[in-house]
Amino acid sequence: MGSNFFKHRLSDLLSSAGITVNGSAPWDITVHDDRFYRRVLSEAHLGAGESYMDGWWDAPALDEFFYRILRAGVEKQLSGLPRLLNGVLGKVINLQNPSRAYTVGETHYNIGNDLYSMMLDRQMIYSCAYWKEALTLDDAQEKKLRLVCEKLMLKPGMKVLDIGCGWGGAARFAAENYGVTVTGITISSEQAKLARELCRGVPVEIKLSDYRDISGSYDRIYSIGMFEHVGHKNYRNYFQIVRNHLAADGLFLLHTIGSNRSGTNTDPWTSKYIFPNSMLPSASHLTAAAEGRLIVEDWHSFGHDYYRTLKAWHSNIEDNWAALSLAYDERFHRMWRYYLLSAAGSFRARHVQLWQLLYSKNGIEEEFRVPR
Structure with a gap:
């Protein structure tokens, strides 16, 4: 399957949650690297998080983005393989x-x-x-x-x-x-x-x-x-x-x-x-x-x-990042932002x-x- 298939498939899923690729709303996403689409569809939240850390996409209001994703149930339609393997590991190993x-x-x-x-x-x-x-x-x-x-x-x-x-x-x-x-x-x-x-x-x-x-x-x-x-x-x-x-x-x-x-x-x-x-x-x-x-x-x-x-x-x-940036790089900054705001969206979505x-x-x- 070509890259256009993954792009259209993920764009349609996002659209069902009221999210537009390269749109103007705070919860819309801007994609900087087209490899993003395939990565998210094949790796779900792991792919979304790592591609965000890598700078492949952005959203002005990440918490609003995740709120809409979760309320619409979009995450349930992504690849279940990473989640399945993780669940099996948790059942077998303490x-x-x-x-x-x-x-x-x-x-x-x-x-x-x-x-x-x-x-x-x-x-x-x-x-x-x-x-x-x-x-x-x-x-x-x-x-x-x-x-x-x-x-x-x-x-x-x-x-x-x-x-x-x-x-x-x-x-x-x-x-x-x-x-x-x-x-x-x-x-x-x-x-x-x-x-x-x-x-x-x-x-x-x-x-x-x-x-x-x-x-x-x-x-x-x-x-x-x-x-x-x-x-x-x-x-x-x-x-x-x-x-x-x-x-x-x-x-x-x-x-x-x-x-x-x-x-x-x-x-x-x-x-x-x-x-x-x-x-x-x-x-x-x-x-x-x-x-x-x-x-x-x-x-x-x-x-x-x-x-x-x-x-x-x-x-x-964000208010203290100028001081924190002396000890933490920008990839950590993006990871931490993704962590806090994805969690915020998850709680708001209940x-x-x-x-x-x-x-x-x-x-x-x-x-x-x-x-x-």
């Missing part, structure tokens, strides 16, 4: 076993604290913010942290575990505002190093550790934006570990991105360039994993807030979700109205 546990920390979270400090809010929270009555990213992230702490009913003197503590912002916030003692664990050496500095002087201990190496008992446990790295083969064990280390009247809050369907791995582009060995849990994944281990007390969905969060992160990157689940070990006996 991509998140202990020997692979630190891979994402080294690949993604160790990229550079300079990048994240310029992209994130003042507390360096790398997860979805809560934009209810918030106007700025700083305010929205603080509202999210307060929401987590209030749902957990934190009280002075409690021992708290933060699974996947990042740069320690949530742990520090809980310790300073609720009088608790926090142990935070991360699989990123760079995160651990900075977190220890940022948490100096408050009752927070930061450990470079995998969740499977947890020790001790805790009144409250939370995990914010870490469960995406656990993997379906480990979900039951993860919830058992949480139960084992939770006090009899303990509560556990899980904050995670969620998928509308039950899969076994993430898409090839994201796995290759952003989050290796990651995958998103579905609702049925979570209910099956927790059954017999923890009791679901609340399920809160606010995926559109992640769209706003990702847009804010992207704006911060192709993926953001969930906060509150669990108890033995059931909350007294009346408790979960904060919103």
Whole structure:
């Protein structure tokens, strides 16, 4: 088949989503290299992402482009081979076993604290913010942290575990505002190093550790934006570990991105360039994993807030690119832009979700109205 076939085929698919090749709308694309058409049709999201990184095409508003693609279901009509192979790999191999546990920390979270400090809010929270009555990213992230702490009913003197503590912002916030003692664990050496500095002087201990190496008992446990790295083969064990280390009247809050369907791995582009060995849990994944281990007390969905969060992160990157360009090249810039804005479009299209689940070990006996 000649190049014109691929061009016409992809142009027709894009047109069904209201996207015009070389059009003038912000969500339209400009193609700089005609090899783009065949690459996308044969490699789906991997081909689209790599060809964007290579400068073969552009779109003024990538998030709007992906929003329309996903709402129209265009991605379902592209080649299923890369997705199929990735799914088979995830079913056969435990991509998140202990020997692979630190891979994402080294690949993604160790990229550079300079990048994240310029992209994130003042507390360096790398997860979805809560934009209810918030106007700025700083305010929205603080509202999210307060929401987590209030749902957990934190009280002075409690021992708290933060699974996947990042740069320690949530742990520090809980310790300073609720009088608790926090142990935070991360699989990123760079995160651990900075977190220890940022948490100096408050009752927070930061450990470079995998969740499977947890020790001790805790009144409250939370995990914010870490469960995406656990993997379906480990979900039951993860919830058992949480139960084992939770006090009899303990509560556990899980904050995670969620998928509308039950899969076994993430898409090839994201796995290759952003989050290796990651995958998103579905609702049925979570209910099956927790059954017999923890009791679901609340399920809160606010995926559109992640769209706003990702847009804010992207704006911060663009605003600070002159300084960041001294350490990161233009191909990285395009990769990072593609990552943030494709994800933003995906959340706006409700192709993926953001969930906060509150669990108890033995059931909350007294009346408790979960904060919103």
